[in-house]
Amino acid sequence: MSLHNPALRDRACLIVHGPDQPGIVAAVAALVTRNRGNIVSLDQYSSDPVEGDFFQRVVFHRPDLVAATAEIEADLAQTLGPFGLEWTLTDQSVPKRMAILASKSDHCLLDLLWRHRRGELPVTVPMVISNHTNTAEDVRTFGVPFFHVPSQPGPDKSESEAQILKLLEGNVDFVVLARYMQVISGDFLERVGVPVINIHHSFLPAFIGAGPYRKAKERGVKLIGATAHYVTEDLDEGPIIEQDVVRVTHVDTAEELQRRGADVERAVLSRAVAWHAEDRVIRQGNHTIVF
């Protein structure tokens, strides 16, 4: 099937996390070996060797992976159960399905679509949803379906969110807010059932509320940045995946700060999306482990 990446055929990614204790690494490695897997890469992190949290990402090659998956999963359940560990096993040849929500700004949206076309992102893009129509033609040029869901006036967004949820339902593995300028409700987050990644500008110090670039200009900041994070009910406060900054000076106008900010935003978001798509990011409490 064309959506599968033949270069990654028979590659599995195993994520394990839970309370740290002696013997986990040995148990997991032995499991991979007895299931005829050959470890391609392995990352491991423990927040504290004594009573800490354990995180592991193992990529292994296993001939006829699809046929063996059920058997491996049974072995995982039996092996990791006694340790009280959680695990997920994914087939790396199956790209994740990524929906993009956008508004008028196109810099993050187009960068994602272009990187996807270049083969830099191991995803498929079943749809772009926007509350504006200005990017429709560009999106369709990339061969991606575009859906217009106008933003609902007033604080109640339930109807437009319901339309979006209906489009997404069953069709996507994660959602990217590519400068989507509508507030997402807690109810939406609960019902969407897949991870949602957001990008927003970041400053040192932070500037709350409207007109952040104007405030940054007034305060004379020397760096502006961007943060990509998983969306939680605390807007702009979820676990951080990636951040970066760029230098600015007093000569830069608020408009130029915003332009420079756009460059950082698209770079940071594309890295965060790639890492999520490759199962490199593990959420733990309000932070992430990025392998």
Next chain:
Amino acid sequence: MSLHNPALRDRACLIVHGPDQPGIVAAVAALVTRNRGNIVSLDQYSSDPVEGDFFQRVVFHRPDLVAATAEIEADLAQTLGPFGLEWTLTDQSVPKRMAILASKSDHCLLDLLWRHRRGELPVTVPMVISNHTNTAEDVRTFGVPFFHVPSQPGPDKSESEAQILKLLEGNVDFVVLARYMQVISGDFLERVGVPVINIHHSFLPAFIGAGPYRKAKERGVKLIGATAHYVTEDLDEGPIIEQDVVRVTHVDTAEELQRRGADVERAVLSRAVAWHAEDRVIRQGNHTIVF
């Protein structure tokens, strides 16, 4: 006199700022020329060509500068008065006198003393004042006087501040808080009468209050930084001079974040001090112009 730098003999630095209007640059340049000065470098910035604020820094060479200073100043008063501009004229061969206030941490303190000894900072260091004694021997090895002013218990710091003010009075041109961990009172700032530069850690987002590195660790930030700024009554909120960041990962412990932060702090503070000492920084409202 040994405190003067012969390489900068007869070099003047003229700072001009005030309401922008046509003809300022021409008037200043003509003034320098008719006073037999040769412009070495010139930086100019206008916040807005229409009704904006104008800032200019001109370094010029003038044979026998000391003898001519009174005459040049009279010309400046006469020339710039009609424009409603403020100005300062400094002799670049006379280094500014910098006092350093420190506490237990030595990273910013020693970096400044070491850069000064290497000739990287155009300043003299008449004294280091600390509320601890651990750095006394190091400071004196650099040939710099060390004064111990213990911190006063309780919220009232007036007595220890009075001691510090007495040491500083008439002896310094600016003060650097090199990780000085005592709160400075508004009264102190008023009476010290010279600029005070501070350095503090910075994050995206900001973490308020105690234990910022622990909070940054919990939140999983990917960048930690430092901000150097002029001290105003709003602690940690004055005009920013310089900022920088360094990348960190989930592997770094809170202690390692602090260590990485220390490296950024000393780098950012030393740049801010050099720029201030070279009259490159102009304060305007709550931000700075750095030429």
Next chain:
Amino acid sequence: MSLHNPALRDRACLIVHGPDQPGIVAAVAALVTRNRGNIVSLDQYSSDPVEGDFFQRVVFHRPDLVAATAEIEADLAQTLGPFGLEWTLTDQSVPKRMAILASKSDHCLLDLLWRHRRGELPVTVPMVISNHTNTAEDVRTFGVPFFHVPSQPGPDKSESEAQILKLLEGNVDFVVLARYMQVISGDFLERVGVPVINIHHSFLPAFIGAGPYRKAKERGVKLIGATAHYVTEDLDEGPIIEQDVVRVTHVDTAEELQRRGADVERAVLSRAVAWHAEDRVIRQGNHTIVF
């Protein structure tokens, strides 16, 4: 006329350079003032106050600039002649015409077209010329004409270069080689008569010849970069406009180094193009002054 930018109407950019000597800044500023110009920004640099080279960039606002240009130019000739200085005066509301030469890689090409559409580059793009056809549809989606000039087999490129020169002649103000993989002849450079900007990968240390990313991988470099420069007869050796780097590790494959390199290349090239288009870059010998 639609190609002119109304926001920059009546703004002139004056570049002056030549042997440094007292009084130049005053003379230029007086000239601007007596021609009813109001200085918007001014940058000045002297390689050495004694017998050095002087460089100045002045942007000024002059009502009815177009009508006054001839008069200002006459004044410039009369004023700067005695100093032995060269000068150019440009109308900032008239965008420079930029031709892009490309090959198969689209990352630099599309980033330039996309930034142009966003209004980030003060240029027009009269044509893209490529020795391949794969980007034709993308280019035309941006409303830009695409011309295919196949590369001529063998070392003699005179015929294909002649075709390109015929397309460019009289139609462009500068040429950008956006990963154009054909060697440009000295004859072409002479006849094209406009500046040509190139982008290439850069490493510490440099890797000469074919397969640079593979060599960089073998040598275990920790940074890869890109350099944008004006093209001279010494290929890849002309005056540098901009450079940047990105960190890599032993985990990155040669393919990933190339991908990371592509990101740096498009960022560096777009900055170099913007600065050239805004008349911020002055060539002097084999280096540049970037204001």
Next chain:
Amino acid sequence: MSLHNPALRDRACLIVHGPDQPGIVAAVAALVTRNRGNIVSLDQYSSDPVEGDFFQRVVFHRPDLVAATAEIEADLAQTLGPFGLEWTLTDQSVPKRMAILASKSDHCLLDLLWRHRRGELPVTVPMVISNHTNTAEDVRTFGVPFFHVPSQPGPDKSESEAQILKLLEGNVDFVVLARYMQVISGDFLERVGVPVINIHHSFLPAFIGAGPYRKAKERGVKLIGATAHYVTEDLDEGPIIEQDVVRVTHVDTAEELQRRGADVERAVLSRAVAWHAEDRVIRQGNHTIVF
């Protein structure tokens, strides 16, 4: 014993490398477990899952490590022998002994001594050797022995190298050239018997020979950098450990480039030294794996 770090007591670092093949990770993890070790951190890298090179670094905690070492080593020999793998096992509580060779410049030397005093480098410093005497007092202030070995005039350095070798012999685990300006002979490298780390300036492009900062200035580079590497017979060409750069502009004089370069040099060298001291760097051919 005071040279041992109690916080790292009973922590072992195991480095394994050799031809990749299925089952290595499982075998190593099982070995650690059956020897009552608890894995604290584990990094693993394979240059290619099929016929590539395998590298692994495992830090584990083992009560009574010293008493158990011989037994663990016997198990390692028996377990890893069949795989054809090489391994080293080190006790992390025993700091490596680092000798520093220096010349007149003090920036790298003092930064290492100061970081060591702060506890940032897990090493002891049994000696500093210099061909100049200017840093003697500073070095001794840090409580470190200073030996002066004057450089031998002429191309034959065998006598001064013999003196240095006699001082080093049996006393050090690695040598750092902290801007040591004498050429090291191949004979010295053979006889010293421990790794030697060097730091040198780096540019894009590289500038060969004398006066690199002047050449960089003439060429107008926008970035200057530094590279830390293991010394091999090809001077300045050994496996790279770490690199970094800093931005510069046309305004910076050759002296300022050198000063900025010094800041990058000391930062890069201190990172390389820390990583080497923590057994994070594995040499392979002409490159390194840095875990």
